[in-house]
Amino acid sequence: MNPKNSKSITFHEPEKSGCCKLRRLHIILICVVRPTFTIFSHRESYCKVVCTMLKMLSRVGFIRTMAVRSQSTASFIANMPPCDFVPEKYTGPSHDTMKQLRQNHLSSGQLTYYKDPISLCQGHMQYLYDLEGNRYLDMFAGIATVIAGHCHPKIQEATLSQMGKMWHSTNIYYHPSIHEYAEKLTSTLPDPLKVCYFVNSGSEANDLALLMARLYTGCMDTFVMRGAYHGASPITMGLTSLSTWFFNYPSASSIHKIRNADPYKGPYGGKACRDSVVQADRSCDCQPGQCMASEQYLEEVKDALTYCAPKDKIGAFFAESIQGVNGTMQFPKGFIKGAVEQVRARGGVAILDEVQTGFGRTGEHFWGFQGHDVIPDMVVMAKGIANGYPMGAVVTTKEIASVLSRALHFNTFGGNPVACTVASSVIDVIKEDKLQENAQQLGSYFLLELAKLRDEFEIVGDVRGKGFMIGVELVADKESKVTLPADQVGAIFEDMKEMRVLNGKGGVFGNVMRFKPPMCVTKADVDYTVAAFRQALTNHRERQAK
Structure with missing residues (x-):
């Protein structure tokens, strides 16, 4: 697109709030942290189409639903354990630029998580930060690798x-x-x-x-x-x-x-x-x-x-x-x-x-x-x-x-x-730092808290592991143990990301949620993870009830 032949409409840049569906429409809607929303476009005609779509979605209550979901997600994130670390301001290539560079220069065989992968640029102990400075609780440790914490x-x-x-x-x-x-x-x-x-x-x-x-x-x-x-x-x-x-x-x-x-x-x-x-x-x-x-x-x-x-x-x-x-x-x-x-x-x-x-x-x-x-x-x-x-x-x-x-x-x-x-x-x-002792004591607590979710939700079939090596298997129902369909597992996985918790998936069908955090995590981190998982499972139950 040639910018000389187009007009642009620009408002305040929003903070990210997890409205993935709206991003796919090239609309960034924010209704919690800032009571404004922004539309980025380069063609006036395209903007008219976007506005028409917004009106249509409003009529069916989609915008209202997403706003409520954003409110819920943002309120949840506010309860993340505090951290006084301040990441450096990122000045490198944008997320979209990296996506294009990846398509052009990296093998398509390299696996990435999430429908829209996260771009990370800094880490501090059990936390990771994206390009906008959003903080994520890392409960996967680079696949059980960052054992002592990022940049210890x-x-x-x-x-x-x-x-x-x-x-x-x-x-x-x-x-x-x-x-x-x-x-x-x-x-x-x-x-x-x-x-x-x-x-x-x-x-x-x-x-x-x-x-x-x-x-x-x-x-x-x-x-x-x-x-x-x-x-x-x-x-x-x-x-x-x-x-x-x-x-x-x-x-x-x-x-x-x-x-x-x-x-x-x-x-x-x-x-x-x-x-x-x-x-x-x-x-x-x-x-x-x-x-x-x-x-x-x-x-x-x-x-x-x-x-x-x-x-x-x-x-x-x-x-x-x-x-x-x-x-x-x-x-x-x-x-x-x-x-x-x-x-x-x-x-x-x-x-x-x-x-x-x-x-x-x-x-x-x-x-x-x-x-x-x-x-x-x-x-x-x-x-x-x-x-x-x-x-x-x-x-x-x-x-x-x-x-x-x-x-x-x-x-x-x-x-x-x-x-x-x-x-x-x-x-x-x-x-x-007594990390092995932390893995034993806090890992056992983590497992027992996750076991409560097995008692609460029909799709949580099994909770297993030892220390900070933990898996939760998701099934269609406890009696049959049939694997929960991939799209439903994926939706739960995405919800965890929206609540700023990063975990893994495993099993031949990808239906096991894996928690293998840096061994420096705290009880507050574990409690937040369990609460986020409970919310993600609750979201799934509500989606299935509709």
Whole structure:
């Protein structure tokens, strides 16, 4: 459009109040924070059309409905826990400019959340800020990654200090950071897990773990759980067992999928199966210290090992301590330990994926596998390891680690001075700020408050998790457990955003609301999140009643 050939109509720029439908009509309506509304346009004829549409919508009460909704949303946001941090004024490209740049220069395969994605430009601890300075409560932590909080001052100080000395040298030379951090990291792990190999992501780490396991055992056959997510690289896509993450690509050679041990939707499970303060709403005849569901699911493991691998050997078994992408699915108590015992009896190595559950997120322990009373042969980690700085690692035994000396193996950026400095300061902050204790105490409170919503709303089928690793499964009704339709889940998800709470979605059908916040969140943050979720569920109930 040529501005020389058009006229513009401009009024005061409004504050954003969440009227998404009106934005789609290129009308920005504000009726709460400022009692005015603004119409932006460049063509007078277009403005006439917009005005006509406004009149039509007014006649059917749409504007009035949206105004009431705006009033409700704005009033709700006013109750967000206070924060005295003031973000810097943003001066970069606009949201629309970024949208156009993204369409032109970034892969369409890069996933974004929300119908109109949020443009974020600054973070402070548990909060994120958009281009207009609106504050959001981050209850997803960059997918369970920003474990200590955005721009934590101690981590930031250590990072800047190291960047002033040396960024990169590669591991063909010694540098202090990698050695100091390897010692600090392994001090959090039990013997014999004392040898590290640093990489840049969880996918890289799982890829390397698979290579090391197959070299060590001399066997290709590898077992994973259905519902697992272990990465999206050409190799780790084979370890992942969620169809939404698959391409038509030969990545699953000699990788076998075991039926998932899901106490909520699986064939076995009950009200005492999970290591959690909240249990599945199913009957159970188990006696104290016994889990019949675990025993029955272990029979599935036995069958898989018997029928899918050579009788004398297997290569490896991968499992997440709690399945993350699959909607925070928890295994029955005793299942992981029993599966590891079977794997080792067949000569295989056990690999526990702690990409999401590590570094105190589950609260009770620093590592998720400790809650299963097992010591794996390899531990894979990433995400929270460096609070959002690209890093991953495999920690294993000296014997298994030695297989990489059979040929040259190298990672250019793995374990670089800055990454190791960041990761080292993360461990310090977790201890000094008592973040693991916060995850245990406040996480349990969070779960119990969410469980009240299960009692209140028919579509809340299950609440599960441990510490700050939480999932809420939405269903059409509790009896059938049929997945809530995607459009209804999406509407609830959008309502949460409008109330300035950012959370995730998970499960193969995307019907599990995921809460994995920075571990520095407060009780006030949790209370606000639960209140926002209750309001979003109430909105859904009212929409369905019409």
